[in-house]
Amino acid sequence: MAEMKTAAYVCQGCGLGERLATQQLAQVAQKEGKMALVREHPFLCSEAGVQTIRDDIEKEGVTHIAIAACSRRAKTEAFHFPAVAVSRANLREGVIWSQPDTEAARETTQEMADDYVRMACAEVKRMKAPAGNPDVARNTRLLVVGGGISGMTAALEASKAGYPVTIVERAAALGGWAAKLWKRTPAHEPFQAPAETGVAAMIEAVRADPNIEVRLSSTVARTSGAPGRFSVEIAAESGGAATEEFGAIVQASGFSLYDASKLPELGFGKSPNVVDQAGLERLAREAAAGNAPIRRPSDGGEVKTVVFVQCAGQRDASGTHLPYCSGHCCATSIKQAMYFKDANPAVDTAVLYTDLRVPGNGEDFYRSGQSKGVVFTKGSVRAVEPAGNACTVRFRDLILDEDAAIENADLVVLATGQVPNSGVDIEKVAQNEPGEWQSDASSVLNLAYRQGKDLPLLRHGFSDSHFICFPYETRRTGIYTAGPVRRPMDIAQAVEDATGAALKAIQAAENAALGRAAHPRSGDLSFPTVRLDGCTQCKRCTVECPFGAIDEDEKRYPVFNESRCRRCGTCMGACPVRVISFENYSVDTVGAQLKAVDVPDEFSEKPRILVLACENDAYPALDMAGMARRTYSAFVRIIPVRCLGSVNTIWVSDALNSGYDGVMLMGCKHGDDYQCHFVKGSELANYRMSKIDDTLKQMALETERVATYEVAITDIERVPRLIDEYAAKIAEIGMSPLKGFA
Amino acid sequence: MSELNEQALAKYRNSFLREVEERVDEGEWVKMCMQCGVCAGSCPFGPHWEHSPQKIFMMIRAGKREEVLASDSMWMCTSCYNCVVRCPRKLPITTIMHGLATYAHRLGLAPKNQPTRDFSVIFWENFTRNGRANEIRLMLRLWFKDGIGAGIRKALAMKDVGLGMLRAKRMSPLEIFGGHGVKDVKGFQAMIRKAQEIEDRKRGFSK
Secondary structure, three states: OOOEEEEEEEEOOOHHHHHHOOHHHHHHHHEEEEEEEEEOOOOOOHHHHHHHHHHHHHHOOOOOOEEEOOOOOOOOOOOOOOOOEEEEEEEEEHHHOOOOOOOHHHHHHHHHHHHHHHHHHHHHOOOOOOOOOOOOOOOOOOOEEEOOOOOOOOHHHHHHOOOOEEEEEEOOOOOOHHHOOOOOOOOOOOOOEEEOOOHHHHHHHHHOOOOOOEOOOOEEEEEOOOOOOOOEEEOOOOOEEEEEOOOOEOOOOOOOOOHHHHEEEEEEEEHHOOHHHHHHHHHHHHHOOOOOOOOOOOOOOOOOOOEEEEEOOOOOOOOOOOOOOOOOOHHHHHHHHHHHHHHHOOOEEEEEOOOOOOOHHHHHHHHHHOOOOOOOEEEEEEEEEEOOEEEEEEEEOOOOOOOEEEEEEOOEEOOOOOOEOOOOOOOOOOOOOOOOOOOOOOOOOEEEOOOOOOEEEOOOEOOOOOOOOOOOOOOOOOOOOOHHOOOOHHHHHHHHHHHHHHHHHHHHHHHHHHOOOOOOOOOOOOEEEEEHHHHHOOOHHHHHOOOOOEOOOOOOOOOEOHHHHHOOHHHHHHHOOOEEEEOOHHHHHHHHHHHHOOOOOOOOOOOOOOEOOOOOOOOHHHHHHHHHOOOOOOOOOEEEEHHHHHOOOHHHHHHHHOOEEEEEEEEOOOOOOOOOOOOHHHHHHHHHOOHHHHHHHHHHOHHHHEEEEEEEOOOOOOHHHHHHHHHHHHHOOOOOOOOOOO | OHHHHHHHHHHOOOOHHHEEEEOOOHHHHHHHOOOOOHHHOOOOOOOOOOOOOHHHHHHHOOOHHHHHHHHHOHHHHOOHHHHHHHHHOOOOOHHHHHHHHHHHHOOOOOOOOOOOHHHHHHHHHHHHHHOOOOOOHHHHHHOOOOHHHHHHHHHHOHHHHHHHHHHHHOOOHHHHHOOOOOOOOHHHHHHHHHHHHHHHHOOOOOO
16 A cells, blocks of 8 residues: 555534634644644535545545544535545534533533544544455355245245345245145235135246246255355255355245144144144145035034134243244134135134234234134133043133133134244354364254354344344344244235345345445445454454354464454454454554543543444434534543444553543443344443453542443433433542543 | 023024124124223223123123123113224124113013113103103102102102202193193004014014
């Protein structure tokens, strides 16, 4: 790279010129920031202002620019200079809009602005313009694991978008569960009666599509690589395996039915007249094939009374069975009751439910069931007692609050739930040692990743997929889950889910080919590099990466797979020897900023509080607080971080050693209902900070000097309050004794 | 047990829901109840009933014939229509309650000495006689239905209201001798008979 030539631009627009002494800011940039070229401009984001910068880059050979104007979140198009390193001093949202416009506040406001200019100058000198991931490949073939409704939908949608697909299906035929149904719940107006499944037509469409290759009776024996260059070994049941390359993967491995034989109290296994919903579909298909009504399995007798038991082994609070609701089963029972009612209205059908849940347009279908005479009874079933050809269903009537029973039921249908086919639980099944890797028959993807063979799970065995904010995203870049492996769902939802997953997979493959990050920093060209000669093989980065992007070689050194990386910097935050960095974001870029701040002495009554704010939620909330002219303490200096997970504890100890009086860390909500854009980042940061008390004590500092907060993007009113409260707290405990030593 | 009740039992053996659908005004709506309980929560008489409309509908579906028909809950309905306005499934709950009450009375299963029922019977007899309500006779029948002593006590308690009605010419003491009627009393009574006949045929009571 050519010689570094720095430049700083101070904007006077948006009131900056009136509120701040911009000439002084320019001087700060020149003298303290040591910028080679410093310019003030009355309206920097205007065409003329941008042209000035562009000219400097082209004619003066400027390579590093610090822009002192608005927030880095504003005017991103005007200030887009991909060829050079750019830092931004947030003087608008972060200073003049969040500080009162009073004579009394003038001094502290100017100090704030001076500091932000110092910080931007210090930061940019440690940055490099990111060049993009060099380790790229463009492979746009998609692998779809699973040939049910979800898998076939994903394949067809991807093919329609012009991308070739390979479907790997474990069974000998396509269709999955849907192919085993007699009919499906209706997906179209007027939602009155069971509808044709449409599976045969879908299989036909897949077969006829030259863009789709189908591998039946096959499984994935090994997956390695990264988006754009996944290498997948597909093993056929008949023996033999082939290794193929794919750009991205959709995992549509579906669900298994909860094992009804775990429900002996509901009569399963004691009489053939007690079936699960799949069992009833089988009976219905057999009956339809013979063009006859459904008969009683035990003796072929006429069916006069059918009882449907909802939530069989589901929504169980005792911890014995599934704790969750599978979502589709109420509508499925209504559909199955209609199998009888539509054929012969004289058949009594009763649905025993505790809460009838019919998502989508199911309410119309429910009403249709009621008008067809299906009886709905709110009750929780205690026991199903088969005797001869009849069953007695005992339940608690929840409206009348009494024990009741239905006698002489010819058929009892148990609505058991969906259990995701999510492979092995990587928290419990450890990955093989490098070099001793073996495939696992119970794994879906057999990932050769450091962190385990399948996708990490969230709750109840479903694959973790950033449930709240970005449901398609899993924790393995370029691999997208679709259908009931992600959460319980019905056919209509699975179709929608698979369509979305296919599009995300296409996006991931294309992004990888361009060396860019996938969600949520999509388009980011930076990537982590490691200085291996300093690495101590501690494995924290390989263990903590929320996306399993880092493998280990046989000597336990980390092996980065840039295309799998989401650029959150959690590895950088974890690294105790600080050898991991990005071109434009590193321990140095942030460290230099916090050290560039002018910390007044102990007797100035001007404390300094460092705020490390997550750029996804906390920093925008702070910007928006500024836009809403919510003021906060002038003693804070805010540095945005990619994720709280990227915060290296050295920043905290550096700040305290430099005389800061407090450090606030603002990240997203963590835990089961996490909102962290990088899933584990804020959780890890919280864990790391919980250990910092010892360090503080060693430094003879109060533990309050470091505080961690969960901040949501909507906390526009709350964030200024948090800052002011913390500033008051610092005033209470007093100035740091460590000033003036750094 | 009344003959009508025996016939109904024989006809609808184990489907009370079907019986209600066929024989009770708007009874075909009962199956559409989704047990949300908004009616029960909306009823101003809620705390005073044994069974809310929600429970009555559940009991009908559960085949609790005796309990439903002998319940005094339907008789407590004041026709405020709060439940009808609020029902998300648009059930004509007030009409169903009155229909159930009428049906229970018809079969002779309605609770004895239920004040609303007593009033309804007395009113119906009073009104259908001449086609006009006879206030003074209605009042006297109602007050003295529980004996002379109770009647006198009631009369004394209500005397101010009565005197007010006299003064305002809302009630004439002379009506005690039979009172006035509609122009064509015979025609009126024939009309009532015909209406009853049609209703009976519709509900399956006629032979």
